[in-house]
Amino acid sequence: MIDIRDNIRGGALTETTLLVLLALYRPNHGYGISQFVAQETAGRVKLGAGTLYGAIDNLSRKKWITPLKDERCARRKEYIINDLGKKMVENELSRLNEMMRLAARTVKEDGDG
Amino acid sequence: MTLRRNGSTRWRQYGKIQDYKDFLSGLGYKVLAKNLNLNMSFGKARWRPFGRGSGQVATSPGGYNKEILIIEKKADGESFDVHTSYDDLIAYYQSIRGMYIMLLSIVIAFWESRFLASIGSIPYALLAIAMVLLLIPIVLYSRRISMYKRLRMTNE
Numbered sequence: 001m002i003d004i005r006d007n008i009r010g011g012a013l014t015e016t017t018l019l020v021l022l023a024l025y026r027p028n029h030g031y032g033i034s035q036f037v038a039q040e041t042a043g044r045v046k047l048g049a050g051t052l053y054g055a056i057d058n059l060s061r062k063k064w065i066t067p068l069k070d071e072r073c074a075r076r077k078e079y080i081i082n083d084l085g086k087k088m089v090e091n092e093l094s095r096l097n098e099m100m101r102l103a104a105r106t107v108k109e110d111g112d113g
Numbered sequence: 114m115t116l117r118r119n120g121s122t123r124w125r126q127y128g129k130i131q132d133y134k135d136f137l138s139g140l141g142y143k144v145l146a147k148n149l150n151l152n153m154s155f156g157k158a159r160w161r162p163f164g165r166g167s168g169q170v171a172t173s174p175g176g177y178n179k180e181i182l183i184i185e186k187k188a189d190g191e192s193f194d195v196h197t198s199y200d201d202l203i204a205y206y207q208s209i210r211g212m213y214i215m216l217l218s219i220v221i222a223f224w225e226s227r228f229l230a231s232i233g234s235i236p237y238a239l240l241a242i243a244m245v246l247l248l249i250p251i252v253l254y255s256r257r258i259s260m261y262k263r264l265r266m267t268n269e
Binding site for chain 2: 016030031046047050051
């Protein structure tokens with residue numbers, strides 16, 4: 001299993017990780033996460049089954065998401081983001097906002113100059 | 114009803130394989146397992162060259178062989194990719210390349226053994242051909258892996 005390279009040096013999350021975490025702000029399973037990602041990105045990002053499984057497994061091991069016990073269907077495991085995962089998302093949101101401000105300022109200065 | 118197939122050769126422990134199969138079934142895919150029988154056995158113990166750590170020695174049912182998972186879905190016009198991140202693609206092609214490297218190592222071992230010297234030069238010619246044929250996929254997969262590693266540095 002390949003670890004997703006997150007939180008190294010600059011602390012940036014991969015797009016896959018961030019999308020999966022966002023999909024888990026409500027209880028969700030693999031199929032639901034896949035649909036959420038495809039829908040919210042208008043089809044730009046489509047996660048393969050193997051990649052999605054690896055992402056969920058990795059986040060579970062990092063304890064950023066918590067599995068929920070679904071007695072109705074043991075095959076469809078549901079997960080939900082926990083407090084640690086939400087903190088990671090908030091950190092990522094701050095970083096993205098900072099990058100957006102930097103990029104907007106740089107492009108504007110280039111346009112003005 | 115038309116089906117599309119994809120295969121996954123990622124090596125996992127038995128429990129993880131079941132979990133992965135359940136996950137794939139939950140996505141609406143049909144999952145079939147096929148043994149690749151890449152192992153060497155001594156009594157009830159089997160050596161799995163592609164296992165990790167203590168997982169290389171298997172003595173319990175379900176842990177004997179390396180499996181390939183065949184995943185089927187209805188053809189709906191959508192692409193069918195199991196691995197879509199560069200890390201997963203690199204690992205996928207590295208495992209395939211690893212099998213060819215293992216085969217090449219076995220061929221080289223035969224080349225070096227004294228057994229062949231006693232039965233003439235024809236086996237050496239065949240082994241040389243086998244070595245060349247095995248090097249081709251190794252080189253091709255290595256180039257693909259390098260390409261994905263370069264892409265991974267700037268893109269996800």
